[in-house]
């Protein structure tokens with residue numbers, strides 16, 4: 001049985017832990033300050049705690065930040081970090097349980113862009129959602145990351161102090177690991193934590209409905225919805241989630257919230273040649289999104305093995321963008337980053353990338 005990780009706990013929870021160890025209650029606030037303001041990773045570095053207090057804590061607890069085991073740097077400056085994680089084994093995906101924990105690797109990608117440094121964060125090892133075009137979906141589900149696993153991605157990378165933004169767009173569906181993701185966002189945005197504005201954080205989801213409402217009610221971060229096709233039958237052929245949580249229901253929910261002010265919603269639309277990239281799709285998308293103040297991001301698809309579609313040619317993407325723009329929808333074609341280190345959208349597989357990338 002390992003030690004209990006403190007990373008991700010609130011000052012109130014840390015105060016209770018301190019008291020349960022017979023330490024003064026203000027020790028909780030001190031530990032929070034060391035972990036979230038100074039980003040220290042051991043009790044030894046918490047120099048305003050007495051030696052006895054540090055020893056008492058370390059018998060049962062640890063800070064619990066995990067360092068990356070490998071890092072790859074792209075020619076464009078994008079950096080991909082690989083983190084080892086140990087997730088509790090899920091009985092529904094492991095009928096025979098040989099061990100209580102499963103070891104996996106997840107990825108975090110730091111994307112520099114002029115005066116910004118955005119971290120693309122993973123929330124799960126693998127993913128249950130099974131989107132056909134996604135390398136993470138193909139590897140199946142290996143477990144939920146703990147709040148300490150999620151925050152480690154922020155704390156231990158070389159650019160930790162330079163980060164300006166975060167997107168929950170890495171491996172996994174963040175709303176399928178709701179409690180850990182919300183706890184991490186609380187640490188990122190609380191005054192006692194990183195004190196980031198929620199405007200610096202975007203959560204990306206394929207639309208896991210009951211949790212989406214909870215997220216919209218309880219959190220002010222931006223939202224990105226993976227849309228990819230306006231027609232239900234075509235969307236379902238790529239994204240099984242469409243059956244359980246139809247896009248129409250997701251949009252019905254979004255229409256109940258105000259996205260004209262501080263909080264923004266965007267729609268991610270990966271372009272597959274000959275599948276979702278003609279005028280019919282563009283016009284249907286315009287009809288679908290009418291009345292929702294939003295942006296559509298067109299994403300170039302990175303071809304993966306055993307998948308029938310390649311990416312749409314640049315002129316087709318431009319036609320699609322112009323058609324949306326002409327109808328009053330702000331639309332951008334996303335620059336692709338980190339492709340040479342397999343860090344681009346849809347390629348995060350928790351592997352080093354060998355043999356998973358096909359030339360178009």
Ligand code: SF4
Pocket residue numbers: 127128129130131134135136137138170171172173206
């Ligand atoms: Fe999961 Fe997102 Fe990949 Fe779909 S696209 S399988 S939700 S990680």
